[in-house]
Amino acid sequence: MKREWVALLVVTSLVCLAGLAVAIGWRKQAESILLRASMPETGGWQPVTILATVGEPLHLRLTSQDVTHSFAIGQMDMQPVEVTPGEVTEVTLTFDKPGTYTYYCTRWCGPNHWRMRGTIEVQGDGHFQPEPGAKPPLFVQLGLDIDAPHPAEVTPSAKPGALDGRQLLEALPARYRSQIFYRSNSPVQAWQDLRAEAIVSQLSDDQIWGLVVSIWQANTESETLEIGEALYAQNCAACHGESGAGDGPMADDLVPSLQPMEGHGSTTPIDFTEAANMLGASPAVLHGKITRGGMGTGMPYWGPIFTDDQIWALVDWLWTFQFDYDLEVNHE
Amino acid sequence: MEVKLQDADELTFYPPTPAQSRRITERQSRFDLTQVRWIRRLMDSRWPLFLARAITLAGFVFTILAGLFGSPVGSHNFAIIFVWLAWWTALKLLFIPLGGRAWCSVCPLPMPGEWLQRGGLVSRSERRLGLGKRWPKALRGYWLQAGLFLTIGIFSAVTLTDARVTAWILLGLIGLAIGLSLVFENRAFCSNVCPIGGFTGMYSQMAPVELRVRDGQVCAEHTEKTCYQECPWGVYPLALKDSSACGLCMECLRVCPQDNIALNLRPFGSDLGATRRSQRLDEAFLALVMLGSALAFAAVFTGPWGGLKGAAYAIGSQAWVGYAVGFLGLNLVALPLVYGLVVRLGQQSWKGWASLRRSLANYAQAMLPLGLCAWIAFTITFALPKLSFILNVASDPLGWGWNLFGTADSIIESANWSFTPLLQIGALAAGLFWSVRLIFQLAAQEPPAHKQWRKAGPLAAFSLIYTLGMLWLLVG
Amino acid sequence: MRFLIWFRSIPLIWKLMPLLAAVVLVAPLPFSGGQPTDRHYRVEAARFAYFPGVLRANPGDRVTIELVATDVVHGLEIDGYGVGVTADPGQPATMTFLADRSGSFRMRCSVTCGGMHPFMIGKLQVGQNQWLWRGAGLALLVVVAGAWKVWK
Numbered sequence: 023m024k025r026e027w028v029a030l031l032v033v034t035s036l037v038c039l040a041g042l043a044v045a046i047g048w049r050k051q052a053e054s055i056l057l058r059a060s061m062p063e064t065g066g067w068q069p070v071t072i073l074a075t076v077g078e079p080l081h082l083r084l085t086s087q088d089v090t091h092s093f094a095i096g097q098m099d100m101q102p103v104e105v106t107p108g109e110v111t112e113v114t115l116t117f118d119k120p121g122t123y124t125y126y127c128t129r130w131c132g133p134n135h136w137r138m139r140g141t142i143e144v145q146g147d148g149h150f151q152p153e154p155g156a157k158p159p160l161f162v163q164l165g166l167d168i169d170a171p172h173p174a175e176v177t178p179s180a181k182p183g184a185l186d187g188r189q190l191l192e193a194l195p196a197r198y199r200s201q202i203f204y205r206s207n208s209p210v211q212a213w214q215d216l217r218a219e220a221i222v223s224q225l226s227d228d229q230i231w232g233l234v235v236s237i238w239q240a241n242t243e244s245e246t247l248e249i250g251e252a253l254y255a256q257n258c259a260a261c262h263g264e265s266g267a268g269d270g271p272m273a274d275d276l277v278p279s280l281q282p283m284e285g286h287g288s289t290t291p292i293d294f295t296e297a298a299n300m301l302g303a304s305p306a307v308l309h310g311k312i313t314r315g316g317m318g319t320g321m322p323y324w325g326p327i328f329t330d331d332q333i334w335a336l337v338d339w340l341w342t343f344q345f346d347y348d349l350e351v352n353h354e
Numbered sequence: 355m356e357v358k359l360q361d362a363d364e365l366t367f368y369p370p371t372p373a374q375s376r377r378i379t380e381r382q383s384r385f386d387l388t389q390v391r392w393i394r395r396l397m398d399s400r401w402p403l404f405l406a407r408a409i410t411l412a413g414f415v416f417t418i419l420a421g422l423f424g425s426p427v428g429s430h431n432f433a434i435i436f437v438w439l440a441w442w443t444a445l446k447l448l449f450i451p452l453g454g455r456a457w458c459s460v461c462p463l464p465m466p467g468e469w470l471q472r473g474g475l476v477s478r479s480e481r482r483l484g485l486g487k488r489w490p491k492a493l494r495g496y497w498l499q500a501g502l503f504l505t506i507g508i509f510s511a512v513t514l515t516d517a518r519v520t521a522w523i524l525l526g527l528i529g530l531a532i533g534l535s536l537v538f539e540n541r542a543f544c545s546n547v548c549p550i551g552g553f554t555g556m557y558s559q560m561a562p563v564e565l566r567v568r569d570g571q572v573c574a575e576h577t578e579k580t581c582y583q584e585c586p587w588g589v590y591p592l593a594l595k596d597s598s599a600c601g602l603c604m605e606c607l608r609v610c611p612q613d614n615i616a617l618n619l620r621p622f623g624s625d626l627g628a629t630r631r632s633q634r635l636d637e638a639f640l641a642l643v644m645l646g647s648a649l650a651f652a653a654v655f656t657g658p659w660g661g662l663k664g665a666a667y668a669i670g671s672q673a674w675v676g677y678a679v680g681f682l683g684l685n686l687v688a689l690p691l692v693y694g695l696v697v698r699l700g701q702q703s704w705k706g707w708a709s710l711r712r713s714l715a716n717y718a719q720a721m722l723p724l725g726l727c728a729w730i731a732f733t734i735t736f737a738l739p740k741l742s743f744i745l746n747v748a749s750d751p752l753g754w755g756w757n758l759f760g761t762a763d764s765i766i767e768s769a770n771w772s773f774t775p776l777l778q779i780g781a782l783a784a785g786l787f788w789s790v791r792l793i794f795q796l797a798a799q800e801p802p803a804h805k806q807w808r809k810a811g812p813l814a815a816f817s818l819i820y821t822l823g824m825l826w827l828l829v830g
Numbered sequence: 831m832r833f834l835i836w837f838r839s840i841p842l843i844w845k846l847m848p849l850l851a852a853v854v855l856v857a858p859l860p861f862s863g864g865q866p867t868d869r870h871y872r873v874e875a876a877r878f879a880y881f882p883g884v885l886r887a888n889p890g891d892r893v894t895i896e897l898v899a900t901d902v903v904h905g906l907e908i909d910g911y912g913v914g915v916t917a918d919p920g921q922p923a924t925m926t927f928l929a930d931r932s933g934s935f936r937m938r939c940s941v942t943c944g945g946m947h948p949f950m951i952g953k954l955q956v957g958q959n960q961w962l963w964r965g966a967g968l969a970l971l972v973v974v975a976g977a978w979k980v981w982k
Contacts, residue, residue, distance in 0.1 A: 025476050025477060026474050026475055026476060026477065026479075029404060029408075029474075029475035029476045030475060032404075032405070032408050033408045033411065033412075033475065036408050036409060036411070036412035037411060037412050037415050039412060040412045040413070040415045040416035040419065041415060041416075041419060043416065044416065044419040044420070044423060044752065047752060047754055047756065048423065051754050061902075083755065085425065085753070085754075085755070086427070086942075087425070087426050087427065088426070088427070088942075088944055089902040089903065089942065089943050089944055090902065090903040090941055090942065090943075106942070107425075107427040107429075107430070107942035108425045108427030108429055108430025108431070108753040108942065109430065109750075109753070109755065109762075110753075110754060110755025129903055129918055130899075130902065130903065130918050130919035130920060131902050131903070132901055132902060133901070255920065255921050256918070256920075256921070258920070259920030259921060260918075260919040260920030261920070263920075264920065264921075264922065270919070270920050271874075271898065271899065271900035271901070271919050271920065272900075272901075272919060272920070427942060428945065428947075428948070429942060429947070429948060511946060511949075512945070515945040515946055515947075515948070515949075516945060654949075655949045656936075656949075656951060657951065658879075658880070658883035658884050658936075658937075658951055658952045658953045659879075659883060660876070660878065660879015660880065660881065660883055661879070663878055663879060663946055663949060663950075664878065664879065667878070667945065667946050739909070739936075739938070740948060772910060775933075775961040775965075776855070776961075778965075779855075779961065779964065779965040779968055782965065782969070783851075783965070783968045783969060783971075783972045784972075786969055786972050786973065786976070787972035787973075787975060787976045788976070789976070790972065790973050790976030790977055791976040791977075793976075794976065794977045806977075807977075810977065814973060814976075814977065817973075818969060818970070818973050821969050822966060822969060825962065825965045825966060825969065826962065829934065829959070829961045829962050829965055830934060830959060830962045
């Protein structure tokens with residue numbers, strides 16, 4: 023009889039040990055914020071909203087429930103944190119200003135990857151103050167309709183490079199060399215303006231295109247292009263394709279499993295190599311589309327994620343699909 | 355008749371040929387482990403086995419909890435890694451080939467039910483729970499077990515990779531085991547329902563361990579039959595002709611007043627080789643199911659065919675229905691038909707349905723080593739590259755970032771072992787050799803005495819083609 | 831001494847078989863591959879397969895594999911060669927290696943990409959698959975061996 027009690031004790035304690043191990047682990051886990059990442063189709067970030075206080079370190083433990091994800095906060099200069107399936111990575115963040123911060127996934131995890139975002143509400147003294155001198159995006163200031171179609175009435179016969187020498191550019195009126203000219207005019211508008219200038223009336227149509235490229239090139243730095251190229255590869259190439267032709271793996275709508283979530287429309291991603299379309303858009307329009315996204319087209323909105331400089335760098339990079347730049351010239 | 359037990363020194367490991375398979379001559383190739391004192395002492399006490407069972411039960415509970423609450427990522431979940439990698443590999447490479455039904459003696463699934471049935475954990479009391487009904491005759495045999503194995507098989511792509519599903523299946527199995535223990539007598543679940551128990555028992559006929567009585571005369575004079583009363587499996591040790599029904603719990607050994615039960619080491623395949631007169635086809639069916647599922651799983655899990663994998667994984671889709679139909683068709687129709695055909699060819703002339711049934715049942719013996727070695731080879735392909743996950747999961751069983759033993763990040767470069775093809779070829783060749791040998795042995799026992807090739811040829815060709823198929827899937 | 835007596839009593843066939851088996855397993859096979867060249871493969875990775883699933887090369891080829899991930903981050907590692915590469919969707923990754931070992935090598939995904947990730951497998955076949963031939967030879971040998979003793 024005594025044996026039975028001993029036996030019962032042994033079994034019960036061993037089984038309880040098993041249960042206790044899990045329960046204790048569960049409690050300990052609940053003490054810190056465990057941010058679980060899943061593909062957006064199966065939940066995205068959980069929890070979506072995180073609360074924090076100015077000045078207090080926010081300790082996050084990150085894990086993925088399915089595939090490789092990554093964690094970064096929009097418009098903050100931080101290295102993305104790997105979020106690996108089945109493993110836990112840790113990051114500590116401290117915020118010095120109150121406001122709403124967007125955090126997002128930086129590694130493609132399916133066709134709805136870009137929807138994988140959440141917010142960190144940082145409370146503190148005072149209200150959120152906008153940056154001094156902050157202005158609305160350029161397309162808003164210029165009153166441009168970024169949803170209007172922008173066909174190019176004129177296109178070059180081949181992918182143009184910059185015209186040789188800077189003399190012609192110097193000879194033109196000063197406004198052609200300003201950044202605002204570059205940003206607020208489409209290449210077609212610039213071409214039409216230049217075509218009307220008497221000084222360059224002896225140039226052929228294609229040579230005028232070369233002049234347009236010179237203007238565009240003068241407003242581009244190789245460092246910015248590098249930033250733009252990296253951003254494009256990481257964020258845009260999956261849909262728009264490495265070649266810019268709108269043929270990225272996510273654009274393949276023939277594969278049923280890659281259909282976007284219900285209720286969200288999508289069209290084929292824009293072909294940046296298509297001159298008839300691209301050349302009719304100004305950098306401001308492109309900047310607007312990237313910032314605000316395309317309503318109902320599946321184009322994400324990157325406003326909360328990229329800084330203004332990053333978006334301009336991306337825009338600068340997009341022109342390399344249309345123009346052949348030789349950036350050494352800028353430093354002569 | 356006095357029977358002298360041979361010393362281990364004079365053991366020869368040639369499997370007995372049919373002419374020698376009389377019981378008395380059998381004894382010359384048996385080594386009784388109970389003659390070794392410390393083994394005997396371990397077996398006499400109920401505590402070692404109880405302790406092992408308590409540990410496996412606790413591990414089982416932890417596995418279910420890990421499956422339900424741990425990380426859903428299979429490679430970092432204790433439930434997936436320990437059930438489908440560690441335990442399955444141990445079962446196929448160690449427990450069954452070397453111990454027969456040894457796992458059944460420590461398996462946690464029937465334990466709560468058995469404790470309730472017997473009214474005690476280490477001893478049997480008068481307070482017993484359960485209706486103690488006899489298992490219905492119509493449901494006896496390997497049929498249910500084969501069916502359950504096939505059913506789990508069509509969902510295997512998800513079962514093997516989803517921790518939640520694994521946990522629910524285990525919960526379901528233990529619930530079923532306990533429920534059946536409260537309605538039926540003995541280990542009704544283990545003997546008739548458990549999908550693992552089915553092939554474990556069947557393959558135990560080849561294992562080098564057996565439990566038998568020493569002297570049948572002593573049993574004949576003993577009227578109480580204490581061994582039969584105490585056996586949780588409802589087995590009468592004297593009547594044990596092969597090892598498939600005995601769960602190696604050794605209760606009989608402990609209670610026999612004449613100390614007449616022996617646990618023997620014996621040559622591999624000792625239960626096979628003699629012509630069987632039964633007409634029961636369930637063993638043939640299960641043997642073929644094991645052959646077919648080895649082929650199917652090798653194709654799905656270790657092959658490069660993404661379409662097949664996708665179909666097996668997308669449960670509920672049209673593609674999956676196609677896969678399920680193909681899987682069931684292979685196991686329920688194609689293989690049995692081909693097997694039936696080759697056995698009929700071996701018969702040469704038509705001798706009636708009863709004779710055909712006897713042949714089908716008889717030659718099933720030859721399918722056993724083929725199947726066991728095919729599963730061993732498949733397990734080597736399936737599991738060896740991933741063994742390092744066992745270390746990872748031991749340190750972080752729930753995928754919550756623990757590192758209990760410091761091995762959470764270790765990786766063993768087992769994927770680069772270049773001798774695994776040799777192991778696989780060796781296993782498949784051993785199975786084929788054994789199978790062909792059995793076929794010819796059995797054919798020699800049937801009249802006419804000559805024309806061996808014509809009698810044995812078709813089935814031997816079947817074994818050869820099957821082996822070449824597995825070879826191509828695993829090594830090709 | 832007892833061992834020698836036992837050894838002598840074994841029929842010749844049983845002494846011959848292990849020798850033949852060893853020959854089948856170890857003997858060098860005639861080389862029948864083509865000239866080594868450069869090969870470039872574009873492999874698309876989706877959950878949970880590679881397209882194409884089977885790559886072929888001759889021994890001595892310089893093989894370049896461009897891994898294109900089409901849905902999530904995937905990897906590709908080759909058993910036996912120990913080379914691997916990881917690709918994000920939109921950012922194909924390339925690796926080049928010398929296919930100096932012949933045989934059949936499994937390509938496995940090295941980045942957890944979902945449920946069936948452990949079974950995301952492809953094959954690289956370099957030259958002839960000697961293990962397959964040896965295995966088939968051994969299978970034929972054991973059929974003869976298995977039948978022999980009883981038949982004789």
